[in-house]
Amino acid sequence: MNSNNPERTYFLIKKSKVQSLLNNLYNEYKLFVPVEEEEVVDFRRYEVDGNFTLEFTNTLLPPKGLFLPQQETLFTFNYERDISIEEKIEVSRRIIVGIRPCDSKSLTILDEVFKDVNEDVYYLQKRNNTLLIGLGCTNPQIYCFCSSLEIDPGKDISVDIFLTDLEDSYLVSVNTERGQLLIKDFPEYFEKAGEDEITRALEIQSPAREGFSVGFDKKDTEVFMDVEKIFEHPVWEELAETCLGCGICTYLCSTCHCFDITDELTKNEGRRFRCWDSCQFFSFTNMASGHNPRPDRKERIRQRFMHKLSYFVSRYGCIACVGCGRCLKYCPVDIDITRVIGTITNE
Amino acid sequence: MNNPGYLQNLYLPRLASIEKITRETGDIKTFRLAFLEGDFSHLPGQFVELSVFGRGEAPISISSYFPGENSLELSIKKMGKVTSYVHSMCEGNKVGLRGPYGNTFPVERIKGQNLLFIGGGIGLAPLRSLIHYSLLKRGDFGKITIIYGARTPTDLVFKEEIFNIWPSLKNTEVHITVDVATNSWQGKVGVVPKILKELNPSPENTVAFTCGPPIMIKYTLEALKDLNFPEEDTITTLEMKMKCGIGKCGRCNIGDRYICLDGPVFTLKELKTLPQEY
Numbered sequence: 001m002n003s004n005n006p007e008r009t010y011f012l013i014k015k016s017k018v019q020s021l022l023n024n025l026y027n028e029y030k031l032f033v034p035v036e037e038e039e040v041v042d043f044r045r046y047e048v049d050g051n052f053t054l055e056f057t058n059t060l061l062p063p064k065g066l067f068l069p070q071q072e073t074l075f076t077f078n079y080e081r082d083i084s085i086e087e088k089i090e091v092s093r094r095i096i097v098g099i100r101p102c103d104s105k106s107l108t109i110l111d112e113v114f115k116d117v118n119e120d121v122y123y124l125q126k127r128n129n130t131l132l133i134g135l136g137c138t139n140p141q142i143y144c145f146c147s148s149l150e151i152d153p154g155k156d157i158s159v160d161i162f163l164t165d166l167e168d169s170y171l172v173s174v175n176t177e178r179g180q181l182l183i184k185d186f187p188e189y190f191e192k193a194g195e196d197e198i199t200r201a202l203e204i205q206s207p208a209r210e211g212f213s214v215g216f217d218k219k220d221t222e223v224f225m226d227v228e229k230i231f232e233h234p235v236w237e238e239l240a241e242t243c244l245g246c247g248i249c250t251y252l253c254s255t256c257h258c259f260d261i262t263d264e265l266t267k268n269e270g271r272r273f274r275c276w277d278s279c280q281f282f283s284f285t286n287m288a289s290g291h292n293p294r295p296d297r298k299e300r301i302r303q304r305f306m307h308k309l310s311y312f313v314s315r316y317g318c319i320a321c322v323g324c325g326r327c328l329k330y331c332p333v334d335i336d337i338t339r340v341i342g343t344i345t346n347e
Numbered sequence: 348m349n350n351p352g353y354l355q356n357l358y359l360p361r362l363a364s365i366e367k368i369t370r371e372t373g374d375i376k377t378f379r380l381a382f383l384e385g386d387f388s389h390l391p392g393q394f395v396e397l398s399v400f401g402r403g404e405a406p407i408s409i410s411s412y413f414p415g416e417n418s419l420e421l422s423i424k425k426m427g428k429v430t431s432y433v434h435s436m437c438e439g440n441k442v443g444l445r446g447p448y449g450n451t452f453p454v455e456r457i458k459g460q461n462l463l464f465i466g467g468g469i470g471l472a473p474l475r476s477l478i479h480y481s482l483l484k485r486g487d488f489g490k491i492t493i494i495y496g497a498r499t500p501t502d503l504v505f506k507e508e509i510f511n512i513w514p515s516l517k518n519t520e521v522h523i524t525v526d527v528a529t530n531s532w533q534g535k536v537g538v539v540p541k542i543l544k545e546l547n548p549s550p551e552n553t554v555a556f557t558c559g560p561p562i563m564i565k566y567t568l569e570a571l572k573d574l575n576f577p578e579e580d581t582i583t584t585l586e587m588k589m590k591c592g593i594g595k596c597g598r599c600n601i602g603d604r605y606i607c608l609d610g611p612v613f614t615l616k617e618l619k620t621l622p623q624e625y
Contacts, residue, residue, distance in 0.1 A: 074358045077400050083441050087356055117608060118593035121354040227602060231622055258597030261358075261590045265401035272358075272403075277598070284598060287588050288405075288427030291561060293601070293624040303624075307600060314603040 008157075010193035011172040011183060015054075018170075021189045022097070023048050029131075030094040032066055034059055043096060054098050054163075057141045058324060062254030063096060063103050064110060067126045070251075071275040074122065074261070080268045089122060094130040098163075101156040102146040102322040104134050106254035108158050112316040113257055122274075131178055134159035138204055140211050143325030145338055148215035151322055154205025164201040171201040214328070214338045220345040221319060224309040231302070235343050240298035242333045247278035249327035249335070250304065255320040258284070279303045305340055357593050360398040360443025361385060366418065368438055371504040372497075374425040375469055376434055377410065380442065381418040388414070389447035390454060391477035392584060392612040396592045397421060397429065398443030399436070405429035406589040408611070409447060410472035412479035422472040422504060448592040449611050452477045452582065457554045461489040465567050467539050467559025468497050471504055473584050473611075474558050482516065489518070492548060496524040496539040496563075500532045522546060540566035543574075550576040557583050568615060578616035585611045585625050601625055 013021070025031055031046035034053050041056040043063055075087045107127070114123040137153035140146070146153055156162045160179035163170040171193055174180050183190050224230055250256040260277040263270055277284055280300050286292040294300050312320035321337065328336050367379040394408040405427065411420035425434045433442065454477070462481055464474045481488045493513060497503045503523065514521040524535035524542045535542055539559065555576050557567045564583055571581050587599035587606040599606035602621045613621075 079400060079441075083362055083400055083443075085359060085443075087359060089356070113595060116594060118357050118595070119354050120593075120595050121356045122358070124354060227622060257595075259590070259595070260598075261404060261596065263401050263403045270401040272398075274596070277596075279597070285588055287586065288430065289586075291586075293587065299624065303600075306602075306622075307597075311600065311603040 009174045009180065009183075010198055011174065011190040012166075012169050012193045012197060013163075013172055013189050013191075014169045016168075017189050018054070019049070019052075021186060022046055022052065024186060025095060028093065030092045032063075032094065032096045034098045043098075046097075052097070054135060054165075056098075057137075057139070058100050058103070058326075060326075061252065062106060062324065062326065063099055064106060064254055064257065066094075066096060066130070067107065067110065067123050068114075068257055068259070068276075071273055072122060073271045073273045076269065076271045078269050090126050091129065094126070095133060096130060097133045098135045099132050099159060100135060100137055100324070101151055101153050102144070102324040103254050104132055104156055104159045105146075105149075105151050105322045106324070107132075109255050109316070109318060109320055109322070110257055112318070116316070131182060132159040132161070134162040136162065136164045136205060136208065138165060138208050140208060141325065141329075142213050143328040144323060145212055145215035145325060146323035147209055147212050148218060148338070149319060149321060149323045150218060152205075152209065154208040164204060166197060166200060166204070171197055214325075214336070215323070216338050216341045216345070218319075221309050221341055223345055224306065225313065227306070227310055230306070230310070230344065233344060235340060236298045236302040239301045239335060239340070240296065243280075243297055243301050243335060244333060245280050245282075245297055245300065246332060247280040248330050248332070250278040250280055251276060252326040252330055254322055254324050254326070255308070256304075279307070301335075305337065308337075309341070357445070358591070360396070360404075360445045362441050363444050365436060365438050365440050365442065368436075371422060371506070372502050374434075375422060375504055376425075377420050377422040377504075378433065378442075379411075379418060379420050380444065382444070383441075385417075387417050387419065387447075389419070390451035391480045392452040392473065393447035393449050393476075394473075394589075394592075394611060395419070395421070395444045395446035395448065396589075397423075397433065398445070399429050399432045400441075400443060402432045403429050404443075404445075404590065406448075406587075406592060406607070408473035408476070408584065410475045412476045412483065414483070422469065422475070424469045445592060448589075448607055450609065452480075452556065452612050454480060458487050459489065459552075461551075461553040462491045463548055463553050463555040464491070464493045464495075465539060465543055465555060465557040465559075465571075466493070466495045467563035467567075468502065469504065470557075470559030470563070471495050471509075472558075474556055475505060475508075477556060478513070482513075482519075485516075489552065491516075491519045492546075493519070493521045494524070494539060494543055494546065495521070496526065496537075496542065498526045500525050500529050500534075538566070539563055540570040543567060543570045548574065550574055550580070554580045554582060557581070571615075578619065579614050581615035583613060583615070583618070585613060587611075587625065 035044040114120040134156040162173040308320040363380040369377040410422040589599045590596040594608040
């Protein structure tokens with residue numbers, strides 16, 4: 001959430017110095033870094049001299065969970081005599097290191113939801129207290145299609161600081177005032193970048209924009225705005241035949257944000273928490289009366305695509321997809337949003 | 348880094364005390380709730396998120412209109428986890444409330460018009476907030492007609508009001524019907540849409556409000572169409588599994604609308620622009 005975009009400045013940091021910088025940042029921030037464990041990379045809390053990697057394709061889970069945790073306590077309550085409520089809001093200053101351009105874009109999309117009309121303090125507090133250090137993609141994986149959504153894998157001005165891999169060092173592009181303040185606090189790690197390093201970074205960035213094997217033309221998605229026409233398209237029936245309704249696409253999606261709110265009780269204490277939920281589940285819309293507006297898989301799978309490509313667009317002005325490719329990669333029956341768009345638009 | 352300390356936490360319920368419980372039917376009770384602190388104001392058609400601590404929250408439409416009284420009534424059918432638990436609570440117990448949420452019946456636009464209310468079962472509850480409102484501001488409205496039905500005589504809610512109070516008021520008509528009569532039932536028998544057709548109300552300068560089970564709404568809307576009620580003067584209120592009430596949790600999304608923000612009140616004309624997923 002960067003309202004300020006001062007003149008961009010460029011620095012260099014040697015790769016060999018990154019761990020030491022993280023150790024220093026650790027004293028002042030909660031740090032989240034990509035960590036590889038059993039061949040899976042995910043953002044984890046950094047501890048002094050802890051493991052981290054900046055050589056990875058992308059994390060299994062999107063970073064949305066650092067702002068909208070899979071399970072988040074909203075408040076606790078105690079009713080021994082009178083009911084007392086204690087709110088639980090994360091207020092610590094945090095840094096996420098190594099966020100990819102697709103995933104940082106997903107946060108700006110989620111901002112639209114959580115800022116709109118009623119401000120969601122749990123999400124926005126974390127968002128405002130978190131500095132993002134992005135990392136450019138030089139080698140998109142075969143499931144990636146961020147370029148279809150006009151996201152540049154090699155460049156990201158929505159993060160506070162953006163890193164481009166220059167083999168033995170990173171080019172550090174500073175986009176925001178708070179990014180500049182961070183650099184100022186740790187001058188011993190950064191040296192001014194020269195013209196040739198900036199040019200070299202641009203040369204590395206540009207091939208990243210070419211290497212996509214799936215995707216679509218963003219203009220093609222405009223057809224989804226004709227809800228009446230698309231709503232009864234036979235593709236939904238076809239997809240429903242293969243979809244298992246497992247919901248992995250929504251859990252791993254960096255923009256899916258639907259949640260449930262529920263209570264947990266122990267003796268005289270309890271907590272209210274929210275947790276990720278999925279439009280792919282029968283129970284998502286099933287009411288206590290037994291009436292369910294989306295009782296079948298066809299309606300639920302249609303809801304996911306229509307929400308992303310149509311309803312979200314008319315409400316917030318952007319597609320709720322960043323082309324991170326997680327749903328393609330992990331769908332057990334190979335349902336592929338790029339092919340769904342292709343099927344509908346190529347008629 | 349900026350700290351949005353000014354942000355209000357919209358998920359925190361305010362405490363309210365159960366002041367009075369009225370048993371309406373075997374599985375419906377009306378709870379009169381009073382806030383322990385602070386003011387409360389709402390308009391007819393809005394809903395609240397009712398908290399039973401340790402059991403959860405449920406969206407319930409406000410079934411009263413008591414301006415300036417800092418209290419409200421919720422008429423609750425024992426259905427799921429929260430509503431079952433609230434049915435076991437006593438006067439003096441505390442619950443939590445968030446809201447009011449959602450849009451309202453178009454109280455300004457309908458000034459000077461005749462009002463036709465068509466309710467089925469617990470569906471009279473959200474309409475009752477507007478009935479209260481229109482009776483308080485009686486001079487603002489023309490004739491008030493209330494058609495209300497339930498499965499059996501014991502399933503009728505707000506019995507004191509529907510049998511004694513409302514029919515005794517000037518320029519106010521109340522027609523009660525049941526699907527299945529008992530031996531002692533002297534009134535009308537037949538489903539609500541059938542009674543509506545028999546009464547054959549004129550659409551002239553009249554706005555119709557309907558709420559009830561989905562099947563009743565469906566046939567009532569058809570009957571209103573046959574009676575030539577324009578789509579913009581046919582108004583209903585939708586129910587969805589709303590959790591947050593503030594347009595975040597995504598559960599009440601239909602097309603590009605959130606029922607908790609853009610609804611729950613819709614004219615038939617607006618409803619027709621939505622995918623049929625309600």
